[in-house]
Amino acid sequence: MCGIAGLFSKSASFEQRLGDHLSEMLIQMADRGPDSAGVAFYRNPAPTGSSKLTLFSPEPQYDWDLIAGELSAAFGGSNGPEVRASHAVIVAQTDADDAGRWVLDNHPELRVMSAGQAIEIYKEKGDPREFVERFGLRELSATHALGHTRMATESIVTTEHSHPFSTGLDLCLVHNGSLCNHNRLREELRREGITIQTDNDSEVAAAYLTWKMREGSSLTEALESALDDLDGFFTFAVGTADGFAVLRDPIACKPAVMSESDEWVAMASEYRAIAVLPGAEDARVWEPDPGQVYIWEKEKV
Amino acid sequence: MAAAEQTVEQVDLSRSTVRELNQRLHDAADGGPQSWRITHPNGLHAIGAGINAPLELEIDGHVGYYCVGMNKEATVRIHGNAGVGLAENIMSGTVTVDGDASQSAAATGRGGLVVVRGNAAARCGISMKGVNIVVEGNVGHLSGFMAQKGALVVCGDAGEALGDSIYETHIYVRGSVAELGADCIEKELGEFHTAELTGLLAEADVDANAADFRRYGSARKLYNFNIDNADAY
Structure with missing residues (x-):
């Protein structure tokens, strides 16, 4: 089990408080992943x-x-x-x-x-609540951010094995689930010249997206082909310079909830993490369909 | 006692814990407030699990995992969405969700009625053993997996592998079925089933015509249905 939280601001004033809100979301997900925590903030390009x-x-x-x-x-x-x-x-x-x-x-x-x-990744093993305060995340403004709380299943608990994993410039991935074919895929990706730093399964998913996009795929195309090439359970949240994407595997054992208000778009493993946001009670809330790519991005000028 | 039964007991879950609430709901089986209003559920887990009395519960907001699991006799209305495992192993009573329900709604339910006004996600009614389920919207993949008894009514569409390895549950779907699971086949909607379906739609307060539905059930061709394999168990 792991916890995921993602938050995307739709207003300049909400950006100023995004760090505080993402911190609250992450704390709600602390019991889904008490051994490590990490965030990716997109801010101050x-x-x-x-x-x-x-x-x-x-x-x-x-x-x-x-x-x-x-x-x-x-x-x-x-x-x-x-x-x-x-x-x-x-x-x-x-x-x-x-x-x-x-x-x-x-x-x-x-x-x-x-x-x-724009990307800044902070991650550390240890209790997510302490992580939030030690790193002073509440004071950070950002256009959008992803967070992860980890309960390790596939590899050891270290800061290096924590999420998010960087998947290339301004790209990162967080994962709830487990992959079965990561050893073989890691070797294949290394032969393609992709750098992989740990034996963690989720880093292979991140590296896979890096490779696909290097070969010319868009993020949506890369995620769609991940449905065929990654064997296992996953809810992924992928951060980009402009927003974030969400994908669940077709079996969909791993949860995800999405929500949108006038001020923000949020995704999380559970509604608990969304309930702490201002206006959550009146926001639209739904469960993303399995095998479907969802993307939110800032309007490009 | 009479006065206590008429008032609505208010519990704000931003001030009280789920554990305290559930203890009070369990104690109510021996007397005490019969009508409850729960506010600020905020996606918390196991709200109202294990009630064993004909209580009336109104929950204002979205609930988390395993809401009112194992419910016996209570009538519960959730004004919001429900997380994974709504009314898991429900024994009796009625649970209504105004919004959507996440996966495994009414899983293993033995009796009672579960109504979802929105959509139910994957594995709705998985291994159901007598509960009746009415979903006004769609259900996700693997709904009615290994369903043994009771009825699953879907007013919208059903996802892949509907009724996979089904036993004796009656499945009714008004919309499309993405794919039937192993050993699940379409069956004739006869007089008995039309009456059952009409009754369930009325009980769930759903305005729909039984004649617009198709019925699905077990072909009884899987290994476990073959008497020659009885020795294997």
């Missing part, structure tokens, strides 16, 4: 020509200023670090691929949790 990295160090007193300085020396002025518990967000004056590669080459002790323009 990096200016054109630069990119944003979220980095993780298991070392408590890590010198993030040093990393920001080195990135600045390598690529020109950088912003940050904005430190949240064991994570730091740094804006680098280069594209996300270059910045990520630089970190891997020069600081292999660090892990790149996310890379892109």
Whole structure:
């Protein structure tokens, strides 16, 4: 069992409070996944020509200023670090691929949790309620965000094995369920040159979407082909730069509820997590159909 | 006692726990308030599970998993949607949901009536053993899986694998059936079944004509129906 929460703002004023609302949703899902928690926030896009990295160090007193300085020396002025518990967000004056590669080459002790323009991923093993406060998530504004609480079944409990998994630039995935064919698929994806960092089944789903989209699929097409190629149980929520997508496997053992009000669109494993949102009692609430891709995105200007 | 029975007992679940509420509902079998109004259910689990008395319950809002499971005798109305396992193993009484019900509604139910005004998701009436279920909207895949007794009435459409491995439950569907499950076949809607269906629609307060429905049931061809295999059990 795991818990999922996703929240998409439909108004500028709601964006200011999105971190607080997503935190409340995540806390409601804490008993579905008490061993780890994670979030992806889409906020404060990096200016054109630069990119944003979220980095993780298991070392408590890590010198993030040093990393920001080195990135600045390598690529020109950088912003940050904005430190949240064991994570730091740094804006680098280069594209996300270059910045990520630089970190891997020069600081292999660090892990790149996310890379892109707007995405920030924070995740940690431990109680989701403590996670929310330690990372100061309530103060974060964002256009949209995903959260996950984990009760591990397929691999060990570490920060690296927590969700969300980054699936490429500004993309991430959270998963409730379990996949059966992840070992074979992991080998195939690695042969295709896709980087997979853990033995976790959900990371394979994330990597699968990365590969499909690299080969030219749209997110909808990639998710539709996942119905054929991923064997197992899943409710996925996928975060994109503009919004999020939801997909349940056709057997649909794993729950999902969606809801929409004038101010927000929300999805969660259970209605409990939606009930804490303002106006939930008057919002439209429904269960997404199995095997059907649902996507919400900001209107592109 | 007479005065207590006439008043409606109000319970606000944003102030009281489900455990406290359920204990009070269980105690009501020995006397106490018979009419209850529950507010702010907020998707909480197991609201009203295990009632064993002819109580009247009104629940204002969406309920979570296993609402009024094992219900005996009570009449329950939910003004909202219901989560997984609504009225699971219901024994008797009536449970009505104004909105939608998630998967496994009325699973293993032995008696009583469950009415869903909206849609029911997958596995509605899975392994039902005597409960009657009336769904005004659609039901999802694998509804009536291994259904043994009682009736499942679907006024809308049914998803894949309807009535898979069914025993003796009567299934009635007004709309389309995406696919029948193993050993489930269409059967004639005779006089007996028309009367049963008409009665259920009236009991559920649904305005529909029995003649517009098709009936489905067991072909009784699976392994377990063959007397030569009786020794295997």
